[in-house]
Every structure is written in structure tokens, then in C-alpha cells.
Amino acid sequence: MKDELIERIVENVLQGRRNKEDEGIEEDYAGEPGVAELVQEALDSGIDTNTILLKGLSAGMEQVGQKYETGEYFIPDMLTAAEAVEAGMKVMEPHLAGEGASEGKGKVIMATVEKDLHDIGKNLVSIMLKGAGFNVVDLGIDVPAARIVEAAEEEKADLVGLSALLNTTMVNMEDVIKELENKGLRDKIKVIIGGAPTSDDFADEIGADAYGKDAFAAIRAAEQLLSGGKK
């Protein structure tokens, strides 16, 4: 019974079904419970959050990742599955708090820096980080450095992810790092950057902790930087 429920969570992550309204890849899913409903059912039947997270949501996402690597799945599959995981996480949130693991793998603030409106890549990174089990607060586009740092402080973030697609706006990333330093937060909060004009070299130059060339690199970098768990 419990195993079956967990299996259905995995299946629905693969199908990318957030809730009962979603269709999934095959036609005949509509109306059946999606990840949100199934996670609720699992919680109600007393399955602990750790099992739901590891054996259900993460296991599903891992399978999706493997399928991507073998070429069976593509980015839309990853995104859709990540959204389903996120829907499950939302249901879990109130229950996680009590168990002292409210931030999952860690809290991340994501933003596109000031004067930059590009957000397709940044959204991809946000959704995938959520799918990988991070708690992501996405501030959107054209976000001033001060606002990013303020949010990071308020949310007690472990990591700030910055995106820029213009070589005229990438310099604003450095402002965020300086602002973190000014506020004495830099040693507590890691910074990763990304976006077409940025690079490893640029990350070094401005003193960021890592550069990610795509959403997968973003997940790897985040996991590496935050390994050792939440402080």
C-alpha cells in the first residue's frame, strides 16, 4: 500500500503531473490524482516526509535525469517533471518545518540582475533547482543588487544565483557580491552565476563561488557548495 503510493508518486513525476488537472504524457491520466494529491495521501497515511522526498520525488526526478542523459528525454520533460516535484514539495512544506528540514537541500535566492530582462534561462535554472530539492525564492528580472541582498538576508539564504544575458548587465553581478560583503553576509552566503556572456573566468574575476553553463551545472554547483548540509 505504502510502496504502491510511493510508486505512483514516481510515475506521476515522470508524467509531469502536478495535480489531478494535468494530462501527463499519455492521454488517459486526466482526473486521476497527481503528485500534489498523492503526496497529501501519503502524508495522511502516515508515510514520513523523508521517505516521500527520497523514495518518491527525488527518485522520480533521478529517473527523469537518467532518461535525459540517454537521450530519451528532453528539456521540456525535465521542466515538467521538476514542476511536479515542486507541487509535491509545496504540500510537504508545513510538515517539513516540524522536522527541522524546512529548507530541503538549502535555500536559494534566484534573480536576473538589474537592467536585464532575460529570464528563460534563469527560470529553467530555478525550476530545475526546485526539482532537485532546493527551496528556491525567485525574485524575477531586473532586480537591483540591494533588493537581492535584502531578500537573501530576510530569507536566510544559503546561496544566491544570479543570471545575466547582456554584457552590459553582467557587471551588476559584482555589485551584488560587494553588497553582500558590505553587509558582512558574504561568508555565510555562496554566490553562483550564469548566463551566456558569463564564464568561469568572469566568476573568478568578480569573486563569485561558481559559474554554471546550464541548469545541470547549476544543480551540481549548488550541491557542491552546500554539501555539508545546512549551517
Add this chain to the structure above:
Amino acid sequence: MSQRGVIVGKPYERLSREQVEIINRTSLDLLENPGILCYHEESVTMLEKAGAKVKATREGEHDAWWVSIPEKVVRQALDTAPSKVTLGARNPENKVVMDAEESRVHFGSGSETNYWLEIEPETFSSKKDGREQVFPVMKKSRGNLSFLSRSAHLANNLENLDFFIRNVNVQDEDITTDNKDVNVFFASLNNITKPVVGGIADFNQLEQVVGMAEIIAGGRDELVNNPVTSFITSVIKSPLQVVAETAEKLIAIARMGLPVVISTSPQGGSTAPIDELGMVAQVNAEALTGIVINQLANPGAPVIYGAVPVRARMDDLHDMYGVPEFCHYNMACAQMARYYKVPCYSTAGVGDAKVPGVQAAVEKMFTYTAVPFAAPDLVHYAFGLLDKTQTFSPEQAVLDNHQIGMVKFLHRESGVTTEAADKTRKVVEEVMNSPYRMYARYARKMLRKGGIFEGFPFEGEADDQDQTLLKLHERFKQLEEEKPQHLPEDVCKSIFEKTPGLLPRLNPYAN
């Protein structure tokens, strides 16, 4: 019902109705005056009986007849010629069903090239800095039975190839005119489960080839219902001359009730006028002549209007395929065939280029994108053909398969319907109210339904080199590993017992 080929929703009409009628009129006038020059006595007798005016003459060493074909004889033939013709196949799911009143386009290979050109990757080191890099080196060999078998096997594995015309000429030492046809048809039929279409070199082997096809189909009636092999006859020597030997084959095939393509290939600038009207009027008259002889021999016999009009190259008078005039000619012919309601055999995708590469890709993509818009039933010459039909390259065929996949995709239906519009409104509303306003979820749905084109599968990894040819070579080698789909053992046994001249080395069950 066969689903091979692709429906072209609204065939492109280059010519207005009035222009089609002008060409029709001109062709009919040409058939009356000057008429055709026919070297085949039986054809002349049939034509005369049907109402043509005949005048005997001598052309060099040969008897010949000027035949003036009146319009009513042509009309009569077009009335009896069927608008639906099926090319059969060893696997009946691979049948090609043609209907001149539909607009389904099928792509196939052809035609006998002298050379097989294969890629051999080789590592070179730079004279400048010693850096090593792999480049595709081309190896050219004379065609033989083994290459022919390999090309048929490859064709079986190219999902966008709908029918097979042998694409390698066999020049083995043990092949003579007396055993060539049986061996090339066997090598083809033994390696492909799609329709095989081909010419006969030696009239005496026609019966044997048909006998072989009968054994495969399971009897004479079965063969007529599922003609696992159909024929091509180049009955016309342009301009407007009927060749005796081929006319003989055409008549024999018609009487057997097997499908036959009337193929005529004038060259604009040498054996036909180079302007569109002149070329099309003549090639159309030639195709009609073939249809008339075929229908006189056996009214109602399955026949295909085959026009292969080509333009001359101005510097050496060789054929030239990758040019806009070639498309004009072929699109106009497709329109003429549709006007007559006879299935059409057309041409696209020959590279004038000698080797695969940029030139070949440009020429091929140009013609096999353009010509199918006019919706001929068959597009031959579309796979691997280079050097103005002199050379077959398997790697090029693999690329053509992909490009033709793009062309087929291009003609997919738009999906614009009232119901779909309701869905669109719903999706946009949903997305506008979601956090990231992304349509990836809906793209996924299309992707899984096969609604999204795969993109270019032969992209290399290098930043400083086009590696497409190397990738094509890898893919070709993979496809060569696919299990052959030979004829069953009992069928082979029976064919080898009953067909004189077959080389034992072609028998896949010989030990």
C-alpha cells in the same frame, strides 16, 4: 491501406489552367505533326489500327515509320489508363498506393550508377603544428553485386525511402548481358521489403524476372495484386522516337498487367527545347506516346507517366540537376500528369557535385524541397545520387533520408481547427496564470506525440570543423549492422531451382 509517402495538402500549381491547356494542345499537335518516329513494327501496327497515319521510311540501317497520332487515340488511352496504381512490396505494409486524384508523394532511389563512393575516416596531422584531426577520405569503387545488395539493405533501413530503384550498376566479372537482369533483381528483392522498381536490360530475361517475382508473391494473380516488382521502360529516345527493343518490353509488361513507368529523359538544350514550354510540351508528348502504346497493348494496364526532364550544362552539355529550370520542368510535368489523372513519376535530389559536401547539400535540398510541392506521386533519384547520376554514396543517402524527412514534415497538416483553438485559449490562460509563464509542459506533449522535428542529427562536436560526413559514416556503419531481411529459405530455394543464370554466391542459405 498504405500510409507511406506524404500528402501534399494543396499542390502548388505553377501553371494556370490555361497554360496547362496550352501545353496539352501543343503536345497533341506535335504528336500529329511532325508525329513520332517509331522503330517498332508491332507498335506501328497497333497505332495504325487505332487510327494513326503511318508512313514508312528508312533511318540508316533501320526500318522506321513516321506516325501521326490523332488526338482521339491519345484521349482513348487516357480514358483507359487507371488513375490508381499500386507498387507492391514483399512486406505489404510497404506498398506504395498511388492515386492521381490524391496528392501523396513518395520518395525513392535510383538509378544505376557506375561508382560506389564510400567514406573512410583518416587521421591527418597539421604540417604547421602537428595537431591531429580526422577527415573523411573518399574511396571510389566500380559498382558490383555486393554494393548493390548493401545499397538495397541500406534502403530498407532508411525510413523515408518509400520505393527502391537499384542505384548501383553491377560490373562483376561473372555478370554478362545474359544473366544480369535476374541477378540484379534477385540482389534487390532479397534485401528489401519495399517496392522494387527497375528496368530490364535483356528482353529474354523478363519472363525469368517475373517468374522470380511470382514465386515471392505466391503466384501470377498474387503478383498482379501485389506487384513486388514493377518496371521502368525508357521507350522514348528524345526527341519523339520510339525505340524498338524497349517498346517490345513495354508491350510485354503491359500484357502481364504489371505496373510500368514510361520514362523519358530529354535534355533541355540538346534533345529538347531548353525553354519551359518547349521542354514540357515535348516531354509530355513523349510520355503520352508511351501511355498510348501501353494502353493499346492492354487497355486498363497500370501505367505511370514518367517524365525526367533535365537541363543541359552550358559548358559541356552534360545533364544538370541542381538548377531552377530543372524544378520548373518537373513541377510542370507533375501538373500535366494530374490533368490527365495518371500517376506521375518525377525526379529530385540529384547532386551535380561529385562528392557529398556543401555543393551536394545545396543542390539536393533545393530540388527535393521544391519539386514535391507540385505533388508528383513518385520522386525518384532522391537518395545518395551524385555526380549527375554517376555515383552513389551511401553516406549521402543517409543524409538524404534525413533531409527528405524534413520535406515530409514540411507538408504536415497545420492542425488549425475550431476545437484546437479552444484548447489554445485554455493553454494560454493557464500559462499566463502560472509562475514562470512557460509553455514547456505543452511542448512536451507534442514532443511525445512525434509532433516535433528532431533537428539535425549529424552535428559534430568540434568548433573548427564540419564533422557531418564523419557522423554520417558512423550512422551508415550502424545501419549496416541491422539484420538483413532476406527472402525465406524455401522461396530462395525455389527461385534458385527455377531461374537459370542466378549466381549461387547470392544465395543467403548456400553454405
